[in-house]
Amino acid sequence: MSLFSWLRKTKPRLDAAQQQRLLQLPTPCALGDGSLRSQRWVVVDLETSGLNLNRDQVLSIGAVVIEDGAVDFSQLFERTLHRADNRLSPSVLIHGLGPSAIAAGSDPVEALLDFMTFVGDSPLLAFHAPFDQHMLGRALKDSLGYRLAHPFLDVAEIAPLLCPDAPLREAGLDDWILHFGLHVGERHHASADALATAELMLILFSRARQQHIDSPKALQERLGQWRRRKNAPSF
Template structure:
């Protein structure tokens, strides 16, 4: 993306083929009462140049699919985005994204079109989803002029809601995976974190079914009530 476009928020000029792909993107599906085991959900994690959602840049996207009650490893997405005038930061070093990888990455508009094609109409899940949602929304608007309207579920909220006895309401992903004894081979890159979040999500969806929350709509309605409970502190 042109640096001026990134700063001003103006969309990059798309090619005719990219504009056609943009117009063909699926509209987000409305949450309904379809049972959880029949849902396709995309679990996403992003890597960025920092934690400022207004200034920092999206550098990588990793995603896996939960479908038919399991993680479908045949459906996965991984992409590093090219970034002009990129400066190495502590955040980037943690993610292991070398400057050469970023320089050789996919042009942002193309990468984001690929990602949204992969997502289709499916709802999205992420750990601390507000950050991923805002970074993706800003990148999509700036690169494609596209408004992200897909439903997002925050696994960091679902976990303490569904597992109150764990006493981990403000815990991170590592604490939750350790709580359930999940063997996480790698962390701190988008694809690995998306897979770890997906494995945790499968456990939580099982907990939801045990609590008679059999659909994403029912899960969202319960979550809305839980977030409004008296005395709740923000995650």
């Protein structure tokens, strides 16, 4: 046995039907020059067992779709994943995910296959996207052996990019909801937070068009420019 073989994780074991579903997942598309309105966007929010990027697990996935300039309520996704280890941090209990809900959750392989089928080739949006992107990517790799390659834009960056005059710095989702006077229902639950993020994003898409940012590719490019300016050293 290789000296380092114990460090390698066991390859996920999928049955024939699961393997077939995995092979049928579409290849993600790069952001293009079509209109922002015509693009199908999947807004996602995750609940996790904690904030450690390498140890904690995805417990719940909520997602909604923005298409044709509106939230499409016929396209909703919500799933709690079964986890055998029910040691939960206090923050998880705030989200209403107790041990019984997680014990009764869906098989992670099936849940993640269902979610990626729901996503299709669409780009993803999330508030504080790097965390969700990392956690989702790790879950997909561990459970399916799948590499997440979809465009993944951060609403927490898009908001200050498009609203430079807003008196907000390092703002959270609740701050932007209050700033725009949005009336949202339940919060701190994956599907509810995804819906709140989607409603915020509809306002931001309108701001983007007013600033002549008319395509997903243009939005991505403008976001990259904004990020470079923000991170540039000051002299």
